[in-house]
Amino acid sequence: MNTTTGTMASHGNPLLQEFLEAGASGRLLTRWCTACHRPHWYPRGICPHCHSLDTVWRESDGLGEIYTFSVMRRAATLYVIAYVRLDDGVTMLTNIQTDDPDGVRIGQKVQAAFGGPDLLGGLPVFRTIE
């Protein structure tokens, strides 16, 4: 699924624009609340934990592990959808980019990667690092 996102960019959502700009320079951002100091995903303008409107970006090291995944076989191109649990504490929907979809396992360590606007319109994917 790497075809459609270019046309979805930002849609008047400044958080998405900022996130994509950081991704273009290889930086993964997560959104945090300055009132309760907890992270959340997906990024938004209200903290879903304490409902404060004061949320900010923090840079993530992009490391995490696969919480769960599924290899989608009924598609023009097979792909691996997953929830990755970042070491920062949030779990995000994403894709695992791999040459070996049948080797993907829950618990594998992964690292965020950005393929530029040609891949998912600048959103991050994850690659296994073990």
Added chain:
Amino acid sequence: MSINGRAYIVGAYEHPLRKAPDKPTALLHAECALGAVRDAGLGLEDVDGYFCAGDAPGMGPLSMVDYMGLKLRHFDSTDVGGSSYLAHISHAAQAIAAGKCNVALITLAGRPRSEGMATGTAPRPGSPALPDTHWEFPYGPATVNLYAMCAMRHMHEYGTTPEQLAWVKVAASHHASHNPNAMLRDVVTVDDVLNSPMVADPLHRLDCCVISDGGGALIVARPEIATTLKRPKVRILGAGEAIKGQSGGAVDLTFSAARWSGARAFEEAGVTPQDIKYASIYDSFTITVLMQLEDLGFCRKGQGGRFVADGQLIAGVGRLPVNTDGGGLCNNHPANRGGITKVIEAVRQLRGEAHPAVQVPNCDIALAHGTGGTLGARHGSATLIMERE
């Protein structure tokens, strides 16, 4: 205020068609509505409350009310996907208890099969205004792979096996073999399920529900009216609703909102899972049933695989007969929303009108449960407990 005993399900109708290319969706709704009021011994002129969800063409109830010529005092178009119609029954009972209407009609109908909809496998973007869609849609979340990720995590945490999941489908197929209207009437085995093509690991094609046309309708009425009708009386004991999402990134796919909606329904009904003789459990996929049985309290979390295995959901064989019409897995999943058929089969069981081969003896208390949206992202949940009077 409780709805326990404040309203009755007096009419139920399931459309017999599973493919209806020549019937407009609005006509399917109308045929279901007429079927349900006639089942109750009423007419559409008696209906003063109407409930529908997103499958009804038009803005909320506006077009369908105009199309059918209804004269209403009350309406509600709560849309939480497949769980909508269970929520509607609760909302109808609340409205009746509050004096807002006397006879409530609920309809569902649609034609995804005739319209060639790739219901479960095609990711569909929502409105650009959806706050989640930009962050998620590019990754290809279809219905089936979101449920598949729940199954994958359940297997990892609890040792649930593909064979155990397959037993849910096997049970549904046994029931559907007695239902002349069912879309899939052949009995299948565990091996048949495991040998069917993998769609999204670990869910095979036979772990997925059917895509069917059709629909259904229900009539809910106040007690004073129910007593004047000739049909067996089905009293509403309790209901619960809940919504579960991604918890701000604290994602936990091991349980569903049934944990909350079920607890609320049992509390209002004043009964426990041990009192339930028959259960209709939303079965968009085999994993949906397994998780919801755990979350509703029929077994401990993580024990769902053992609970469903070896025919334990088959009427006359197992400990808890589930979806004796064949369910969404074999019978019918009209408009890609099975909620109303869950209630219809529970009403058949409580009336003693299920197929003799699957009728539960002395079926006095039944549960129906629906899920809407996707367990793997965000979903609505509605539980209903009913008693034969």
